[in-house]
Amino acid sequence: MAATLRQVAGRAGVDASTVSRVLRADPALAVRPETRERILTAARELNYRPNAAALSLKLRQTHTLGMLVPDITNPIFPGIFRGVEATAAAAGYRVILVNTDEARDRESLFVDLLTEKRVDGLILATALTDDKTVAALREGGYPFVLVNRRMPGLNERYVSADDEAGARLATEHLIRLGHRRIAHISGPLFTDTGLRRLKAYRECLHNHGIPFESAYVVEGDFREPTGQAAMQHLLELPQPPTAVFCANDLTAIGAMSALRQRGLRLPEDLSLVGFNDLPWTEHLQPPLTTVHVPLPEMGALACTMLLQLLAGVPLQPVAIVVPVRLMERGSTAPPRREGDGR
Amino acid sequence: MAATLRQVAGRAGVDASTVSRVLRADPALAVRPETRERILTAARELNYRPNAAALSLKLRQTHTLGMLVPDITNPIFPGIFRGVEATAAAAGYRVILVNTDEARDRESLFVDLLTEKRVDGLILATALTDDKTVAALREGGYPFVLVNRRMPGLNERYVSADDEAGARLATEHLIRLGHRRIAHISGPLFTDTGLRRLKAYRECLHNHGIPFESAYVVEGDFREPTGQAAMQHLLELPQPPTAVFCANDLTAIGAMSALRQRGLRLPEDLSLVGFNDLPWTEHLQPPLTTVHVPLPEMGALACTMLLQLLAGVPLQPVAIVVPVRLMERGSTAPPRREGDGR
DNA sequence: TTGAAAGCGATACCAC
DNA sequence: GTGGTATCGCTTTCAA
Numbered sequence: 038m039a040a041t042l043r044q045v046a047g048r049a050g051v052d053a054s055t056v057s058r059v060l061r062a063d064p065a066l067a068v069r070p071e072t073r074e075r076i077l078t079a080a081r082e083l084n085y086r087p088n089a090a091a092l093s094l095k096l097r098q099t100h101t102l103g104m105l106v107p108d109i110t111n112p113i114f115p116g117i118f119r120g121v122e123a124t125a126a127a128a129g130y131r132v133i134l135v136n137t138d139e140a141r142d143r144e145s146l147f148v149d150l151l152t153e154k155r156v157d158g159l160i161l162a163t164a165l166t167d168d169k170t171v172a173a174l175r176e177g178g179y180p181f182v183l184v185n186r187r188m189p190g191l192n193e194r195y196v197s198a199d200d201e202a203g204a205r206l207a208t209e210h211l212i213r214l215g216h217r218r219i220a221h222i223s224g225p226l227f228t229d230t231g232l233r234r235l236k237a238y239r240e241c242l243h244n245h246g247i248p249f250e251s252a253y254v255v256e257g258d259f260r261e262p263t264g265q266a267a268m269q270h271l272l273e274l275p276q277p278p279t280a281v282f283c284a285n286d287l288t289a290i291g292a293m294s295a296l297r298q299r300g301l302r303l304p305e306d307l308s309l310v311g312f313n314d315l316p317w318t319e320h321l322q323p324p325l326t327t328v329h330v331p332l333p334e335m336g337a338l339a340c341t342m343l344l345q346l347l348a349g350v351p352l353q354p355v356a357i358v359v360p361v362r363l364m365e366r367g368s369t370a371p372p373r374r375e376g377d378g379r
Numbered sequence: 380m381a382a383t384l385r386q387v388a389g390r391a392g393v394d395a396s397t398v399s400r401v402l403r404a405d406p407a408l409a410v411r412p413e414t415r416e417r418i419l420t421a422a423r424e425l426n427y428r429p430n431a432a433a434l435s436l437k438l439r440q441t442h443t444l445g446m447l448v449p450d451i452t453n454p455i456f457p458g459i460f461r462g463v464e465a466t467a468a469a470a471g472y473r474v475i476l477v478n479t480d481e482a483r484d485r486e487s488l489f490v491d492l493l494t495e496k497r498v499d500g501l502i503l504a505t506a507l508t509d510d511k512t513v514a515a516l517r518e519g520g521y522p523f524v525l526v527n528r529r530m531p532g533l534n535e536r537y538v539s540a541d542d543e544a545g546a547r548l549a550t551e552h553l554i555r556l557g558h559r560r561i562a563h564i565s566g567p568l569f570t571d572t573g574l575r576r577l578k579a580y581r582e583c584l585h586n587h588g589i590p591f592e593s594a595y596v597v598e599g600d601f602r603e604p605t606g607q608a609a610m611q612h613l614l615e616l617p618q619p620p621t622a623v624f625c626a627n628d629l630t631a632i633g634a635m636s637a638l639r640q641r642g643l644r645l646p647e648d649l650s651l652v653g654f655n656d657l658p659w660t661e662h663l664q665p666p667l668t669t670v671h672v673p674l675p676e677m678g679a680l681a682c683t684m685l686l687q688l689l690a691g692v693p694l695q696p697v698a699i700v701v702p703v704r705l706m707e708r709g710s711t712a713p714p715r716r717e718g719d720g721r
Numbered sequence: 722t723t724g725a726a727a728g729c730g731a732t733a734c735c736a737c
Numbered sequence: 738g739t740g741g742t743a744t745c746g747c748t749t750t751c752a753a
Contacts, residue, residue, distance in 0.1 A: 039494065039496070041745095041746060041747085042746065042747060042748095043746075051723075051724085052723065052724045052725075053724095053746090053747080054723080054724065054726095054748075055722085057747065057748060058748090061748080066722095067722055067723095068722065068723085069722060069723090072722080072723085086491060086494040086495045087495060087746080087747075088436070088495065088496050088745085088746050088747070089435075089441075089495045089496055089497040090433075090434075090435035090436040090441070090745080090746075090747095091432075091436055091729090091745070091746035091747040091748090092746080092747065092748090093432035093729095094430070094432040094433055094436055094728095094729045094731090094745090094746080094747075095728085095746080095747050096729090096747085096748075097729080099431075099432070101497075109460055109461055109464075110454075110457050110458065110461055110658065112454060112457070114457070115451040115452050115454070115456070115457050118451055118476070118478075119451055119452055119478060122451075122477065122478045123478070126477070126488070131475045131477070131492070131497065132475065132476065133443070133473045133474065133475050133476075134460070134464065134474065134476040135464065135468070135473070136460075136461060136464050136465070146468070149428060150473070152381065152426070153428045153429060153430065153431040154381070154430050154431055154432060155431040155443075155473065261658065261659055261662060265662075287659070290659050290662045291662065293662060293664070294661075294662045316452065316603065317603055317629070317632050320632045320633065320635060320636045322635070322639060322663070322664035383729095383730060383731085384730065384731060384732095385731095393740085394740045394741075395730090395731080395740090396731095396732075396733075396739080396740065396741075396742090397739055397740075399731065399732060399733085400732090400733090400739090403731095403732080408738095409738055409739090410738065410739085411738065411739090414738080414739085429730080429731070430729085430730050432729080432730075432731090433729070433730035433731040433732090433745090434730080434731060434732090435745090436729090436731075436744095436746065437731050437733090437744080437745055438731085438732075438745090439745080
């Protein structure tokens, strides 16, 4: 099955180097048409496919990218991956996907992908606010870009959503509806996205003259169970919030579960906003008000950026912050009139 | 950064072949301890990492697997991938993930992964009932396994859920609750999973003496929008069903949306069962009754099977059908008493 | 217009 | 015990 260049050469009665030229080089090459024809048919007959290893060894590039995600089970990452993979494929690149489970020890493995020259570059969706891997990558001069999560101190090579704007949109929406007791179930505070959304939430409250209540912020981890627990906690507060801004949709789903267990209704008893606009959030009951993030587009942009880096062209935009928008749906409404509830 | 074997050899004052032996071969090798020490430290100091391309070329294996999914955005595939990737990583393998978007033309690309010797084997989650790619793989003698979807005529090399049992569990559950007018929104009928679930549904009705109504079967595509449309269609029937078995959870979510739009309530007005038990289906309102499928485990088993194939050991179990179980939750209940509804 | 030869980075067989 | 050398499959300079 696996025909080599030499075998094709043998069949065509020419040297391997000639075959190489014909098969690869510019079509405007000085080769007798007849020879070219012979080579082409021989290659076809033998079903010739170049050996990737030999190619990489010689050309020093693998045409393979590596992508790291913290948890492929969180639907935002398949969303991003989809965009990455599609643009990579269109450019003749494949992508090795690695799931880190937010574990730092696995991260060093990925630098290996690079040092072993298994991939040409890396797309990281795993960046931590203080990331040794990224630091190593930077000083190693390796090609990489960050997607979704940024990293403090890195002002280029990233594609992320406008987390601040999104959080502001969400919080202001609640304020405009008349809410004053607005809680936030945040993302993990070792992630840039968690931090940014929290910060914008605080600032937004401040700008509207609403005092910040630290009891109204519960740190989550972007997953349902924690969202549920956090919501339970908030409901047990002496003065429970009338609205909650969740750092992502998964958290919001968990929160919805907690509300239901308490027999509370959305949006009558409490308003809820999510973040990401996962494909099925509009099918929830009630449909979730959330911040739309164009995930595949972000993936595509990140991949394009990495490909630029690999091509050696100066980065077009040095970093990209993708705009987001609020999807107003059924999970938010004005607070109940009867004042302080409970 | 990229130190070669030869450079390590130079620093240690030995030949490259000696370095190779020390770094790779059995620890019980005939090498003077002092020499070994010198080599080891030289390698460490230079941060030596073997070049993957050179290794593949020489050893004829890449330690890389390829996995093909039809749509990474459907959460069952990240679920399976998670299991695949974890076991692959544990065995020192990486995995290239390709999203085919159910497009056949992209499939040939993956055979290339193999013929270009870019991967050692393939895991296909994309199999169609009549699949040219799989056929090509078989006659080429390439290492591959199927996961989730099987293929008629292939009685080995697959890991799939027990689709028949699952569909039977779902249908019988509805029958036991007292439903007689039970519809099915199927998967695409060019997939084995779609076909199998439909077949078991029919047989189950038959076994319970319920006549099969072809109007009660609508072909879907495993996605929300189609589930929604299909449900709308079913509700417009002169004699609408009182229960619907959906071929997967995404379809069920779409169906729930359609019900809501009509002002119908679950499970009072209609019972709904899904398939897969995606992580957040229990957080739906009402929580979805569905068939649990252990996705990561299936991925892990498939990967193990492929690794066995690569190791040349005879396949342990030649194929694996993973048991499933019904998760009875809030979306199913006995039909309304008042007879024929509407 | 085409062929010969060197070399990418590693392994493994064969000497010594 | 350790070194030399051929080889994996391909590209690319240099000659002819």
